[in-house]
Amino acid sequence: MKIQYxxxxxxxxxxxxxxxxxxxxxxxxxxxxxxLKKGFCNQFDESKKKARIEIQSxxxxxxxxxxxxxxxxxxxVDKSIYCKVCILKFSKYKIIAEVLGNPIDxxxxxxxxxxxxxxxxxxxxxxxWETCIIFDI
Amino acid sequence: MNKVxxxxxxxxxxxxxxxxxxxxxxxxxxxxxxxxxxxxDDIIEDRSLDQLVNVATLPGIKVASLVMPxxxxxxxxxxxxxxxxxxxxxxISPGGIGYDINCGVRLLTSELKIHQIKGKVEELIKxxxxxxxxxxxxxxxxxxxxxxxxxxxxxxxxxxxxxxYGIKEDLAYIESNGKLASAKPDLVSEMAKKRGANQLGTLxxxxxxxxxxxxxxxxxxxxxxxFGLFEGQVVIMIHTGSRGLGHQVATDYIRLMMTAMTKYExxxxxxxxxxxxxxxxEGQNYFKAMCAAANYAWCNREIISWEARSVWKKIFGLExxxxxxxxxxxxxxxxxxxxxxxxxxxxxxxRKGATRAFGPGFEELPKNYRKVGQPVIIPGSMGTxxxxxxxxxxxxxxxxxxxxxxxxxxxxxxxxxxxVNAPVLKKQLREKGIFIEAGSFKGIAEEAPITxxxxxxxxxxxxxxxxxxxxxxxxxxxVVKG
Numbered sequence: 088m089k090i091q092y093x094x095x096x097x098x099x100x101x102x103x104x105x106x107x108x109x110x111x112x113x114x115x116x117x118x119x120x121x122x123l124k125k126g127f128c129n130q131f132d133e134s135k136k137k138a139r140i141e142i143q144s145x146x147x148x149x150x151x152x153x154x155x156x157x158x159x160x161x162x163x164v165d166k167s168i169y170c171k172v173c174i175l176k177f178s179k180y181k182i183i184a185e186v187l188g189n190p191i192d193x194x195x196x197x198x199x200x201x202x203x204x205x206x207x208x209x210x211x212x213x214x215x216w217e218t219c220i221i222f223d224i
Numbered sequence: 225m226n227k228v229x230x231x232x233x234x235x236x237x238x239x240x241x242x243x244x245x246x247x248x249x250x251x252x253x254x255x256x257x258x259x260x261x262x263x264x265d266d267i268i269e270d271r272s273l274d275q276l277v278n279v280a281t282l283p284g285i286k287v288a289s290l291v292m293p294x295x296x297x298x299x300x301x302x303x304x305x306x307x308x309x310x311x312x313x314x315x316i317s318p319g320g321i322g323y324d325i326n327c328g329v330r331l332l333t334s335e336l337k338i339h340q341i342k343g344k345v346e347e348l349i350k351x352x353x354x355x356x357x358x359x360x361x362x363x364x365x366x367x368x369x370x371x372x373x374x375x376x377x378x379x380x381x382x383x384x385x386x387x388x389y390g391i392k393e394d395l396a397y398i399e400s401n402g403k404l405a406s407a408k409p410d411l412v413s414e415m416a417k418k419r420g421a422n423q424l425g426t427l428x429x430x431x432x433x434x435x436x437x438x439x440x441x442x443x444x445x446x447x448x449x450x451f452g453l454f455e456g457q458v459v460i461m462i463h464t465g466s467r468g469l470g471h472q473v474a475t476d477y478i479r480l481m482m483t484a485m486t487k488y489e490x491x492x493x494x495x496x497x498x499x500x501x502x503x504x505x506e507g508q509n510y511f512k513a514m515c516a517a518a519n520y521a522w523c524n525r526e527i528i529s530w531e532a533r534s535v536w537k538k539i540f541g542l543e544x545x546x547x548x549x550x551x552x553x554x555x556x557x558x559x560x561x562x563x564x565x566x567x568x569x570x571x572x573x574x575r576k577g578a579t580r581a582f583g584p585g586f587e588e589l590p591k592n593y594r595k596v597g598q599p600v601i602i603p604g605s606m607g608t609x610x611x612x613x614x615x616x617x618x619x620x621x622x623x624x625x626x627x628x629x630x631x632x633x634x635x636x637x638x639x640x641x642x643x644v645n646a647p648v649l650k651k652q653l654r655e656k657g658i659f660i661e662a663g664s665f666k667g668i669a670e671e672a673p674i675t676x677x678x679x680x681x682x683x684x685x686x687x688x689x690x691x692x693x694x695x696x697x698x699x700x701x702x703v704v705k706g
């Protein structure tokens with residue numbers, strides 16, 4: 088998986104690539120967590136916090152954005168970063184996952200929202216999945 | 225990807241430019257830019273105008289999609305945009321209001337002059353930094369129960385006053401008197417309420433701030449007098465919004481509208497423009513939830529004012545704190561009436577990074593402002609200057625009663641971090657007489673003056689175009705950066 092941060096006038100533009108669609112969800116979460124606090128997820132062997140996420144959307148692009156939005160909301164409410172994504176069920180435009188993480192004292196960046204702008208989940212000719220994601224900060 | 229170029233833009237009059245509907249087949253109205261030619265050349269560089277063209281495709285949009293001279297690229301709608309849609313069946317689009325619902329600015333005016341506080345500025349700003357929670361996802365002193373949060377969502381700034389965190393006299397000096405009556409807390413999700421439970425009285429991060437300024441120059445003595453402004457006067461500016469609660473309301477409803485659009489056979493060129501008819505169930509639900517989030521923001525700014533006033537009174541040993549000059553929203557949708565095609569029409573005005581700028585005679589204004597017009601507060605950046613303007617009747621004709629909301633960003637946060645040495649900048653600003661308190665050097669770099677357009681150019685544009693008039697120039701002396 089590959090995560091890149093690209094220029095944007097006011098917000099954060101992130102490009103994620105992965106070898107499977109499910110891995111793209113994990114890459115997106117990882118990229119988002121790096122914005123919230125770089126290196127945080129490398130500090131722990133065990134997870135103290137857990138949340139269950141169940142999302143259904145109209146397409147895979149919306150599913151990914153809605154999923155990340157939900158992870159972000161739990162991060163703020165629980166004051167935690169959810170580093171691990173265990174996908175329990177993944178079907179057409181639906182995901183059930185358990186996310187695991189740890190409490191955090193402060194976030195390095197406050198992401199206001201994960202936006203749909205420029206997001207477009209695509210499978211490339213080389214069978215890699217990719218999308219761009221803009222975070223409103 | 226096609227991009228708007230200067231050859232696609234016609235000059236309608238000095239400071240007003242238009243991209244005609246012939247530019248793209250799905251445009252329902254032209255797209256207009258209020259800017260000087262120098263600023264226009266800058267605006268063309270990013271994707272702001274392509275986003276403005278997309279806004280011109282919204283169902284029910286009236287006259288034109290508009291951007292102010294401080295415009296910059298956003299996501300879906302450009303920041304600095306105004307779009308009015310027909311009432312009651314035109315589109316309402318949460319993206320046209322933004323994630324930070326009722327992000328806005330207020331200005332408090334003191335009785336003290338700059339020479340009277342010299343020597344105490346550093347102590348003042350350090351104490352403000354200590355007392356006003358700022359930074360990423362930080363909570364405040366007030367923790368609300370579910371019942372209390374519902375009361376905040378209904379009462380807005382009034383809640384703060386009822387609970388001893390505000391001043392009754394402030395209400396007349398807040399847009400919509402600090403409360404939108406259509407608010408319905410039941411339409412705000414549990415997640416949103418949880419996020420908002422401990423964030424009242426907090427600044428947040430990004431471009432949010434509390435700034436102490438002094439009045440450097442008065443341009444219009446009569447209006448300045450009506451606003452209670454005088455040369456050398458120390459004032460406090462507060463910029464923040466509805467925090468996590470508002471972000472969650474926008475997230476929830478953009479998601480909902482994404483699905484609901486199909487039902488109304490609406491197609492938009494960018495998902496962030498997701499919209500439904502205002503009078504649909506989804507449209508009404510969003511509007512009422514947005515009003516609730518807007519009320520939370522007004523309550524938040526009232527409580528931050530209380531925190532700032534408490535510090536002020538403590539440091540200077542005074543009984544009374546600074547008065548509220550005005551509080552105005554930047555990100556909001558309002559039902560307003562304009563002359564369109566020769567008749568009075570109600571419209572849903574979306575303002576995303578734009579300030580309401582109503583002229584003289586507007587009933588909602590307190591009596592002492594009614595003759596001169598609504599105050600418009602334009603923050604610059606932490607090292608330059610800010611302005612107080614007044615709305616004019618021309619803004620009704622040209623920009624749906626709207627004006628710019630700031631200097632407008634020109635450099636990405638990433639570029640700022642690359643180009644700005646924050647410790648050096650902090651020292652340089654200190655040498656210029658500006659104290660900065662921030663949670664991190666990263667935050668200082670991201671909000672450095674070079675990351676913004678020249679606020680003087682932006683303000684001169686709105687002033688020369690006649691949609692607002694310059695009243696006073698403010699010079700910063702201390703900043704708490706969120």
